[in-house]
Amino acid sequence: MATYSIRSTAEVDHALALLTDEGQSRSAAIRQAIIEAARTRRRARLRAEAERLRRDQADVTAARRLESELDHICAW
Structure with a gap:
């Protein structure tokens, strides 16, 4: 399993906050996305x-x- 790093933006940070607002970890949310x-x-x-x-x-x-x-060849 690899590890990745990304450059985040305000839009990405906002989206990630939305995806994790019910307790899911950031890693799990990113994998699922x-x-x-x-x-x-x-x-x-x-x-x-x-x-x-x-x-x-x-x-x-x-x-x-x-x-x-x-x-024509079907038995049914």
């Missing part, structure tokens, strides 16, 4: 990729064709 930021970024990237695929007419056509083919 980083994890949540990464999760948010990952979800945004997945959303953007899904939107790109939704707009890709060739991909949509291929997916529909495959779905139709699979419907």
